[in-house]
Structures are given as C-alpha cells and as structure tokens.
Amino acid sequence: MIPVRGPWSDRRVERSLGALAASVLLLIGAMVAFVFAKAWPSFSHNGLAWFGGGGNVDRQLGAIFDSPSNPSDWIYTLHAWPMLYGTVLLTAIAVVGGLVFALLCAVFIVEFAPERMRRVLEPAVRLLAAVPSVVYGLIGILVLVPFVGEHLIGERMKAAVAYVVQLDGSSLLVGSMVLTVMITPIMVAIVVDALRAVPRSWIDGAAALGVNRWRVVWTISVRAARPAIVAAAVLATARALGEAIMLAMVAGSVGFAPNPLDGLTFLFEPTRPLAATIVDNAEGLSVVPFGQTVYAFAAVLLVSSLALSLAGWAAKRPMRRYGLASR
Amino acid sequence: MGSLIEPPQRADGERADVASPLEPPPPVRRIAVDATPRRVSSPPAGASAEPVRRRQPTTGVRERMRLEHLTIRYGEKVAVDDVSLPVRQGEVLALIGPSGCGKTTLLRSLNRLTELTPTASRDGVISLDAQDVEALEVTDLRRRVSMVFQQPNPFPMSIFDNVAYGLREQGTKRPGRAVLAPQVEEALRRAGLFDEVADDLAHPALRLSGGQQQRLCIARALAVRPEVLLLDEPCSALDPRSTQTIEELIVRLREDVAVVIVTHNLQQAFRIADHVAFMYLGELVEYGPADQVFGAPRAKRTREYVAGAFG
C-alpha cells in the first residue's frame, strides 16, 4: 500500500532532501559570514587604505607577523595594492588571451580540423583540463623559469632594476603564459560542445545563402554559442583568480607590482597574486593579526568570485531575447 | 441544445419513436434551436475556391538551368537516377512524388547543398545559364540559386538582420545600414511581409508566427536577388491561410525568378505549377505541362499517383 506517513513517506523525503539542498545556501552564507568576521580587524584598522598602495608589502607582512603579543599592540598596517594589481593583471591577460586562443581552437576542432587530427585533439584537450595545477607549476619552475632567467633576461636588465627587485625568471610572463595554457582546455571543451549544439537548420540556411564556411561559423555558430562562451569565460576567470599553487611557484614570491612604464622589463618582473600570497604565508596563521590579514585576502577573493558569478548570470540575460538558449 | 420534443403518444399506447415495419415512417419534426448560430467569417475578398488563375508571364519563358543525366548516390544507395530536366524562368516547376522518391535530393543538388553530406556523390551535369555548376564557385552559385526550407529557419536575430544577412556576408566590406535598408525593404515587399513588420524591423525573428517566419525566409532568399528560387515543401508546416498567401506570392515571383517547388500536396501542385515532374524511387517518370500531367497523364504510375492510389 502507499505509505502516506511513515519513515519513507514522500513528504518526509521531500522535506529532508530539501533541507539538504538548502544547507548549501547555509554553507555559503556561513562562509561569507565567518571569513568576513575573522578578516574584519584587518579591514577596520586600515580602512580604505587597505586597497591602496604604499610601502613594501612583504615588509608590512613581516611586521604584522612580528607583532608583539599584547593585543593592543598588534600591527595591522597593510597596503595590498601590489597583490591586487598582480591578481588583476595575471587574470586579465590569461583570460583575454585564453578566450581568443580557445575560440580559435574550438572553431578549428569543430569545422576545419582533418578527421585524424580531431580524433587526437579532442581527448587531448579533455586530458589537459584535468592535469593538476601543481604539475603545471613544476614544469614551469623547472623548465620555463630557468629558461627565461638565463636566456631571455639580459644582465643589463637585471642590473637596471636590481635596487628594487631581483629578476630571476619567475615573472609575469611565465605566470600568465602558463595560466593561459591552464584555463584554455576548459574553455575549448565548453565552446566545442556549444558549437556542436547549434541547430543544423541555421547552418544549412546560412550556407544556402551563399555564405562561405568561415563566415557561417563565425556569424551563426559562434553567435549562437555566445551564452556558452560567456559561461566559459566566467569559469576560466574564476579559475584564474583562484589559482594559488602554480602561480606561487612560477610568478615570483615577491609582492611586487610590475610597472608597465618599465618597457620590456615589465614582462619579466615578478608578482604574486592574492591566492598565491595566502599559500606562501600559510605557516604563519597562528599569529593572530597575521592570520586575520590572510583571512582578509581570502575575503577579497570570495567577494570577487561571488561578483563573477553574478556578472556571468547578468551577461547571459539579454541573449535570451533573440532566442539563444543558455546552457 | 434544442428543446426536446416528446414523441407523440399513440392512441393504443405504443411509443411512436419505434416504427413498426408496417406503418409509414413518422413525419419530420421541426426542432427549434435556442442558441444563436456561430457566424463563420467569410473568406477574404479575392480568394476563390477555384485554382489561382495563372496569367501568361509577360517576359516570356526562358531556360535558366538544365539537368542532364543527373545521378546522385549516398554511398551505395541511388537517390536520383538519370534525371534530365529544364528549369525555366517565368514558370513554376513542381516536383511531385511519394516520400523517398528523391525529389528533395534533386532539389538540394541544384545549389550543391548535397555536398554538405559526406557520403553524397554526383554524376551528370547541372548547368546554370549554360555554365556547369561545378565550375562555378559554390558561394557564387548559392547566391544565384537560393533555397527556402521546409521548416522555417530564421536566424536568432532581428528581422532586418535576417534579411540583410546574405547581403552582408558577401565581400570584404560590409555594406552600411543605409545601403541595406532599401534592399531589405524590397525583399520584404516581394515576399509580402513588409506591411506586417514595417513598424518594427528590430523585432526578434523567432517571435513571428510560422507563416510569417516562412515568408521571412523567402524574403531572406530573395534579398540576394537570385535567378532561381528553390522551395522545399515550404507550406507543409503551415496553416491554410499562410499557405494561400505563400502560394499567391510564388505565382507573383515566377516572372522574375525561376521557381522550383517540391511538394507533397497534389492540390498545391495543381494550383500553382506550370510544369510538373513526377518522380518515383529516384527516376523521373513523367514530365510535362501541369494540365497534361494532371489531366491526361501518359504513364500508368502517374495516373495512379494523381488519382491517389498511393502516396
């Protein structure tokens, strides 16, 4: 008979599963609340200057770490601009470069690649997407960084900036290149799936109008795949933003803001984004003010990734009007 | 609901609604009906039950395309077997036949759309204005020979962008809106859609009704000024009203464009075609003027098909 009450009744199962699902929201709320609660002292002591520049970030962090044990003497002074700037720079370069690269690769795989090449390329892309970041970091630090340090950076360049920072090869260049390679496979996979899902009738209709294959792919398929491209870009940005280990190994361990006015040297200057800073300073968390400062970094990252999800959702909405379904 | 009439009670107590075999049937009763009858709107002025009158085209009929011994195979299977046909401007050529007889494949080969299928291969010659279509650049060919598909397939863009699509994606420079607007308007007028959409050309095309979408596809095909227009069962997904509108516009178009239409609907072919080609299992069974194929078909199979013996 149908149990209306009893341990496995529909109502009870629905309620308990619903509670489980709602607990995800609770978790996110708790995450925001706890991280901000712990991070608050660092923000409140610095005010808006927390986001500004001024002084050597590493030295400031050192001072915080060496704070005397008396709570009222704790040091919080921090101007995190170099790290924020490094984060934005690395992410922007990687996402823009990666998106263009991924789009071209995806169009190639779907439309122009010869059959044999496609059969190799598709599983290879999926595999690359699964490679752990520490492996990318290892290859970077053992191969690319020494190569750049010894062969691409001349002695004169090193001497020119020696009073500010050491150029040893771990740099913006290597960091952004490896980051681009890291985020491209995911974007390629998503865009390929979306391009394949474009209705055949549109492609046939466009071809029947005498439009060549390249134009058909770009004006019809890529256009129809725009929601997926946005989703891929958001995903890739989230990953680039949060990439800690690989960049800690490869972009430099100095909280330095690369200066575009330095010309070519700009590419070779080291930098360290927020996520990598957290990893680098993971041992010192037991010192309370230091821990709170590190939690402040995590809070900024959290807010950024929430804002990113929101931006992705907002960007997809206008596309529905013209009949582009989203993923 | 009507008012109920009691069957009269007969004198001997028998019920009158059960007729005895020896008695004459009861007289007809008049039933009064309460409800007002629902008024069916009269068909629009100009539409008649007779087939659309075909006027003699003024420019005269001239041959635009020619198929010679065309054979198309998908892998091993022969879809079209040794078909030779002319396609003339100034007339409508209807390809009729049961499902799977190859008429759609034949149509698609006229603008080399069959090449999009990997297993297709073709024998024989198709020529456009005495030039082999193989020798032409395929994008060029498709601009001169345009196609409208069975299911309306407007792109996910506005109406204007849909019609202007073929014009925009043609060369190195994209023409500006000022250049495109009059051409778009002309194409929409030829397709009989302009009056309905003129006030908002930025309206998303996918939000139009089925008939309007199909007319939009026709406008899109006409915008590139083709010499031949191919229609693959364009009205099969539409209601009778839209079908009639599209049939009228096809007849209007045939003066400037050679029209080839594939249709499942014999009545439609009867209404609008000037010449008819009947295909069966890939072979061309009969070809001739519409009056002759429908009125006095020569081949036995044509006679059977036209009479509805199979379909």
Add this chain to the structure above:
Amino acid sequence: MSALAKPAPAAAPRRRRRGTESVRSWALRDRIGLGLCWAAGIALCAICAAILIFMAVKGLQYLRLELLVTHPLPDLDQSKSGGFLDPLIGTFMLTVIGIAIALPVAVGIAVWLHEYGRPSWLARTVESGIEVVAGTPSIVLAIFGLIIFQQHVFGFLSFTAQGDAVFGRSFLTAGAMMALLALPLVVGATREALAAIPAHVREASYALGKTKAATIRRVLLPGARKGIATGATLGMGRIAGDTAIVVILLGASLQMQHGDGPPGYRVLSGTGSTLTTYVFNNSPAGEGASPEKAYAAAFVLLLIVVLLNFAVGALGGRERRVSWGR
C-alpha cells in the same frame, strides 16, 4: 527519361567529383582568420604533446618502484633517501574521504533539484548556490575550513594542543572541504543522468502504485548509476589534483602523524601529506632539494589523473558537459 526538347549544349565532361569550397575565393579577412585557426589548432596540439611527453620522459627517468613503497624520511635533504609512500596514501585517503562525504550529499541535492524542486525560487537559488561553490577558489574553501574547524565544537575532528587551541588540520577536515570541491561535479552529473531517464519510466512506476520516494530509490537511482559514477570519478580527479586545501588543512607533516581519539580514528584525525604537496615541497618553491623525486611523484600523480579520466570515458563520458575545472 529526358525531358529536354533540344539537344544539350556542349557540357563539361562527366565527373564524379565532390566539389568543395575553394578558399581562394574568400576575402582576405576570412583567409587570415582561417590561418589563425589552423595556427591555434597546431599550437594546442604541440602544447599537449610537449607537456605529456615531457612528464612521461622525466617521470620514467626518475621513477623507481622503491619510491612508491618507502616512507619519506624527515630529512631536509630529500634527494638521498626515502620515497613517497605516505603522500601516496595521503592522496588515496583524502580522495576516499572526500568522495564518501560528497556522494550522498550531492546525489540527495540532485534528486531534490530534479524530482522535487519546490518552491521554485528555492530550487533556482540552490542551483546558483551550487554554481557559486563550483566557482569559489579552493584556497578560499580551505581558509573557510580552517576557520570553521578551529572552533571548539569541531575539536574532535583533529588534534587539540595544550592550551586548548584546536589545530583544525587533519585528514577529516581536509576531506570535508575536498567534498565541497567534488560536490558540484557530482550534482551536475547526477542531474543529467536523471534527466536522461524518460518520463514514461517514472509514469510506469507511479502507475504501479509506488511512491515518489520509492521510485527514486528503486528505479531512478539505479538507472542513473552510470552518470553518478561519472560524476564521482570527475570529483575524485579534482580532489586528487588539488594542492591548496592540502597545504592549509592537512598540516605540513611529511609523514602521517596521529591525532586524538581511538586507535583507528587517530589516523583520520591526524595530519600527513599528499602527492601534490610532496611535489610542491620538493620543487624549488618548497624546500626544494630534490627535483628528481618531484618529477617522479608528479608522474605518478599524472598517471592517477589520466587513469581516472579514462575511467570517465569508459563509463560513457560526459556527452554535453565538461568538468567545472579545478
């Protein structure tokens, strides 16, 4: 049958050719675009090949069987001695713990989203919530985990030091946060698997008088097994490859150390390392004395991930979706 009145004009010789578009007719812009596409495709091929071949070469060069079964010795100079047995076990343990926590929770959430999902605003919010969790960097999840598990109420999960400070770092705490990494993947895969079951299967079950709950338990979940397995495998791959959570939440002990609690449980509440932190520490970014061991460990890690990827493919793969990235 020929319908032509006049003889045909001289036509081109009969050819059995499949014509294709010639690129020569395209505008310059289009041809440059095509060239860029090809360049991108070839570059991608080259990068893939370079990474995989390089790791294979270096890994096979430095990997010896004894490394897999020897405990790492707590010397600062790793290059002389010891293997990476503890990190290997650590990876394995974390993956198991993470998936064990994630799987029931994720399947439950996916079932609720797909089969129930009322009220709809809650369902949409939960969907967005899952996406938010998927997009949160693992370092932030790690920090959150540290904050939470250092509260006294969670003291049983790890080691409590003298002076009542909860350490907060253990296999259990790291595993719990790893579960969050795998959660969106399993939820997505399960939802797809459930959506792939046609409606008439459900209707048949209801028509027999089964409740929704029973239908889910006995008909739908067994039918979605493959998809759930795919999701779980994707999740395991992601867990095995993550470093940030391990660095923060597993404590930095090279060998496994025991925590508080009864004998079997002590292993779980203790600290250790995984292949990922082992590679990190042995590279110049960490203590860095032994790149050979780093290569060997990285190769083993890559093998594990590749095997898991093949398993996903063998299970029928992800037709439309791809992993959320790591």
